[in-house]
Amino acid sequence: MEKFLELEGGYLFIAFIILAVTLFVTTRPFMSKESVKKGLISVGMFLSVAIGMHFKITTDRMSEVKLAFNEGKTIICESRAQRKVAQSVDVSKANEWAIEGDVFVSPNYSRPFHTARCLVK
Secondary structure, three states: OHHHHHHHHHHHHHHHHHHHHHHHHHOOOOOOOOHHHHHHHHHHHHHHHHHHHHHHHHHHHHHHHHHHHHOOOOEEEEOOOOOOOOOEEEEOHHHOOEEEOOEEEEOOEEEEEEHHHEEEO
16 A cells, blocks of 8 residues: 555545546536536546556556566666756666665665666666
8 A cells, every 4th residue: 555655646636636626617507416426436437547557557567677677687767866968877786786675776876766767678
């Protein structure tokens, strides 16, 4: 559950706002009485499926990245610190990187990288 909230917390907040807007719109006088129920159920189901699929895809990619790293392959991680020069960092065991839980760390690099933001090269 902790991993789900860590990865999908922002999307859950956005989904809550979308549901609030849906509730506001469907309770207007020009909408039919059934529109609240239909609107909240249909939008809620869509958001639930979309967030669930995103979580599944992200956790599958994280597993793939961890497995590839442990096999000695190079991993590409997104660097948000430098937007203009180096937008990605190559992570590999040969460059003294290690994995702690879901995070890549290195004594030579000040910033850790979450495996959810990485791809196998």
